[in-house]
Amino acid sequence: MIRTFSESEFLFIVSSARWTLLLTLLSLLLGGLLGFIVALARTSQLAPLRMLAAGWIGMIQGIPVLMLLFLSYYGLSMGGVDMPPIVAASVSMAIYASAYLGEIWRGSIQSVAWQQWEASAALAMSRAQQYRYVILPQAVRIAVAPTVGFIVQLVKNTSIVSIIGVVELARAGNLVNNATFAPFKVFGTVAAVYFIICWPISLLARRLEGKLNARRSG
């Protein structure tokens, strides 16, 4: 039986975006926290920490997100943990995000001029004080653009979690399309919703960047 693409189908697609948003948010928070730790470890003075972080980044970046997803979904459920798919999805996306954000932020930290380290060390600051007051405030400015670029990628990449049964935006589109055979309307709607999520993020980033740059020569 073929249904028509009506208001209820439209609303179903739009409302499923909440899972896309939730997933993005969770993986950002968790992955951001972990990624920050990875970035600090990667720029640490302790060689074992640096190696550990480099290993993490290299390993995660070398594995397709899909495999991370299967590993956390099937791996954890085989280990006896009964987990809703959204949790497995968040965990795997967070792990994925931690490696990429960690690498982006490592680069941002390292592109702060080394003389800034020297000048702050000469003022008797501890390593933690150097990070807190001198290095990170400058690294943030550098990190904004690539971080936002990654977040937009992340939003779009959440679509793969449909494979383990999470009905987020892309999966909802698929379901509706199978019932209505109105691919242009259906995927047009899906694309529009992705755009509506991603556009404000880019916009916000541009404003933030403008503000940060204005602040140093205003």
Next chain:
Amino acid sequence: MPVVQVEGVRKSFGAVEVLKGIDLTVERGEVIAIIGRSGSGKSTLLRCINGLEGIQAGRIEVSGHKLDASGRGLRDLRKDVGIVFQSYNLFPHLRVGENIMLAPRVVLGVGKAEARQRAEEALAEVGLAERFEAWPDNLSGGQQQRVAIARSLAMKPKVMLFDEVTSALDPELTGEVLQTMERLAQHGMTMLLVTHEMAFARRVATQTIFMHQGKVWEVGPSERIFGAPQTPELRQFLGTGLK
């Protein structure tokens, strides 16, 4: 007791020995100039004195803080040693006043009001009292260097180290920085300065050290070092232009 005491300091980068047994003493209120060819180890010596570089042998003591090969006690020592480099290295994300207040606040734990007072005094000392709210990027090179000096002064160091602080500046801007240093000297600051400004060293420094090949080659009252150099190396250095 001397403010700075350096004894038998040796420093290598890899297999290359850059400082080959340096002895030097700076008494309170003294201004000592260090001159010498590029590569003779002048910068390295200053960087060792505030622990930015570790040493392989010898002893460095600054106002009671000892520094040896272990590198302990570094931060306490640095509280008493100001250093200003050729590049100003102001913190670009902070206004001039914030640049100066930062270290007294977070390192010395000074309160906000006192930090502000220290910053205002230090800025007045370098003649930039009215630029408290300015952004570093909006200042000339000479002004930025004077702010860098003020930033060090606000820590109330026992000794100030200067490493060719006018070398990156356009000629018309070196004067204001040299004047600032001369005023500091007149106000009793203990100073150790690496410089290519021979006339300045001769006029302002009580003693001048000529470094050559990682050693203190010749040392004495500035008048004698410039007026009656003893070694052929110093004579050649002073004779063949000042670079």
